[in-house]
Amino acid sequence: MNVTRFPARAAGPAERVAGFLAHLRGNGMALGVQDCGLAVAALTHVRAQDIGEARLALKAVCSSCAEDFARFDDLFAAYWTNAGRERAGKAAGNDRQRSSQVSEQDGMAGAGRAERPDTDGLGEAEQDGIGRLVGSRVRNLMRVDLREVVAPADMAEAEAVAARLARAIRDRRSRRRIAARRGARLDVRRVVRGSLATGGEPLRLYAKRRPERPTRLVCLLDVSGSMAVYARVFLAFLKGLMTADAQTDAYLFHTRLVRITDALRDKDALRAVNRMSLLAQGFGGGTRIGGNLAAFNKSYAKRLVSGRSVVLILSDGFDTDPPAIIGAELARLKKRGCRIVWLNPLKGWQGYQPVAGAMAAALPHLDLFAAANTLESLAALEPELARL
Amino acid sequence: MAATGYVAADDLAMALHLSLMLGRPLLLEGAAGVGKTQVARTLAGLKDTRLIRLQCYEGLDASHAIYEWNYQKQLLAIRASEGSEDRVFSEAYLLERPLLAAIRQPVAPVLLIDEIDRADEEFEAYLLEILSDYQISIPELGTITAVTRPMVILTSNGTRDLSDALRRRCIYTYVDYPDRATEMAILRAHHPGLEAVLIGQIVGFVQSLRKEDLEKVPGVAETLDFAAALAGLGINDLTADPVALRAALVTLLKTQADRAAVPVEVAQRIAGKAA
Numbered sequence: 001m002n003v004t005r006f007p008a009r010a011a012g013p014a015e016r017v018a019g020f021l022a023h024l025r026g027n028g029m030a031l032g033v034q035d036c037g038l039a040v041a042a043l044t045h046v047r048a049q050d051i052g053e054a055r056l057a058l059k060a061v062c063s064s065c066a067e068d069f070a071r072f073d074d075l076f077a078a079y080w081t082n083a084g085r086e087r088a089g090k091a092a093g094n095d096r097q098r099s100s101q102v103s104e105q106d107g108m109a110g111a112g113r114a115e116r117p118d119t120d121g122l123g124e125a126e127q128d129g130i131g132r133l134v135g136s137r138v139r140n141l142m143r144v145d146l147r148e149v150v151a152p153a154d155m156a157e158a159e160a161v162a163a164r165l166a167r168a169i170r171d172r173r174s175r176r177r178i179a180a181r182r183g184a185r186l187d188v189r190r191v192v193r194g195s196l197a198t199g200g201e202p203l204r205l206y207a208k209r210r211p212e213r214p215t216r217l218v219c220l221l222d223v224s225g226s227m228a229v230y231a232r233v234f235l236a237f238l239k240g241l242m243t244a245d246a247q248t249d250a251y252l253f254h255t256r257l258v259r260i261t262d263a264l265r266d267k268d269a270l271r272a273v274n275r276m277s278l279l280a281q282g283f284g285g286g287t288r289i290g291g292n293l294a295a296f297n298k299s300y301a302k303r304l305v306s307g308r309s310v311v312l313i314l315s316d317g318f319d320t321d322p323p324a325i326i327g328a329e330l331a332r333l334k335k336r337g338c339r340i341v342w343l344n345p346l347k348g349w350q351g352y353q354p355v356a357g358a359m360a361a362a363l364p365h366l367d368l369f370a371a372a373n374t375l376e377s378l379a380a381l382e383p384e385l386a387r388l
Numbered sequence: 389m390a391a392t393g394y395v396a397a398d399d400l401a402m403a404l405h406l407s408l409m410l411g412r413p414l415l416l417e418g419a420a421g422v423g424k425t426q427v428a429r430t431l432a433g434l435k436d437t438r439l440i441r442l443q444c445y446e447g448l449d450a451s452h453a454i455y456e457w458n459y460q461k462q463l464l465a466i467r468a469s470e471g472s473e474d475r476v477f478s479e480a481y482l483l484e485r486p487l488l489a490a491i492r493q494p495v496a497p498v499l500l501i502d503e504i505d506r507a508d509e510e511f512e513a514y515l516l517e518i519l520s521d522y523q524i525s526i527p528e529l530g531t532i533t534a535v536t537r538p539m540v541i542l543t544s545n546g547t548r549d550l551s552d553a554l555r556r557r558c559i560y561t562y563v564d565y566p567d568r569a570t571e572m573a574i575l576r577a578h579h580p581g582l583e584a585v586l587i588g589q590i591v592g593f594v595q596s597l598r599k600e601d602l603e604k605v606p607g608v609a610e611t612l613d614f615a616a617a618l619a620g621l622g623i624n625d626l627t628a629d630p631v632a633l634r635a636a637l638v639t640l641l642k643t644q645a646d647r648a649a650v651p652v653e654v655a656q657r658i659a660g661k662a663a
Contacts, residue, residue, distance in 0.1 A: 030552055038410065045409040046402070053402065060403035064555035066417055066546070069562040198463055303546070332645075 162240025183209030290325030307337030421607020
């Protein structure tokens, strides 16, 4: 959390409130100039001497989403009561942020954490699923830098393959035509019926068209130690999928689940990679597939997975959680009506049998189980995915 | 508000107060069944004014939310060859929809825009004009400015992220599941006939049920239904009759998986702990 110094020489309440809003802005809340006026106006309607009332009033005015709302009290206390003398390192304590529900579940949050020189500034970067660049001041010790993981040449090819796949999955049009305001064809039946009311003059023209039924792609990429050699090509693959379609969602998991949609979508390639490496702490550690799927089901899947989704899991199926969990969680995910595709790099190996406990438990719930060890095998998926 | 049987947390009360004072819309977010919609109803009752409700859904467009011309009437008028263009596009042929109705009331109404997250983003953008200027422009008729400013309450379940522009214009509050004391107060306000012991049991039961791993967590509305069901079954003690408890559980658990996750024994154990 950024801590703003309390302006000791600030003249009046208005200036102090302005300072407070700057402090909130510094901590990532989106506040405009107008909000400052609104905040002062709000304070005139309550007993501003009472700190509790002032806090509630400013909270209602300044926060604009559930995350802001949850951490507002800490930010408020940091500015008004500590007078900036203490570092308010409480950011790690606001457990209510959506993304942190996910990270909460694992006690051993990856390898990167122990080497952290300054846990204070980094709490935020860790919690924040969208990966703001707050943590860049921290030394990059012992963390795998994804700049080395993603090589430009492979990346381009993997992206091209992915873009083709994404199109194959996405392009779904309904066969039927429905009435629509604008459409390629006239809906003659309705035009004639409508003309009866106007004495046989076809005054209103109805149209029809084939409605789009776009498929939503959700990707879950395993970046545990056993998958490390494939990580770079898969990341590029994900990036290709993302650029092909604005609706695609992507997540990394190792010992915990991180949403990387926004980071991957960053137009600035270098910054995207930077953000990714912040998110990928614990990259190359152990895997908890079952636990992560449970976390996914509990948080993101509720909002983002529906009957028109395809969930793409890229993993080798070596799970440290008991296999029963993965079976149950896949069954639950399946209940949302989505189709599940599991791409396993090991499947391309000769003589591979899905005997690992987790993989065996997962198999009955999969719509497609395919190899993904080379770019060719990925490209070969196109007709299969189109059929799903 | 307490007088009308709505028990509000401090956050909510303050947000509502400010939204009335500053004339800003109030955006309520929170899980389903925590009483977001009820806020608007209570407010309308309290101010003794009309509640105009716009239920949002996917594909909601301007003609359903704002205004529509009465085409049939217009055609009839043309047929009877009494209508010139001016006359046909006049007030008499205008059908009011909730948003237009809301700004044309002589007494400021409460406008409830329910589940705004279900409407499309285009509609959200359209709403911005109305919420900031309180005026609606109809091309054929000109701009209609608000007679009175409605008290606007928006609710959202978070199925989709709302745009920042909309969030910025609103006073925001997040409505969470109430704590034990608050929920007991809510229950007392709605079911004054229940015994204090039973109220404690019910609230304890529901609160520990929320901690279980459920697909659909029961909200306050479900608690009230549950209490009503128990009252209807004539139960005075949750632990006394497992069969009746099982029967009353239909008001709390709304999916098949949840029912399977809480068999009678578990329900009894929770009930026993709550007592």
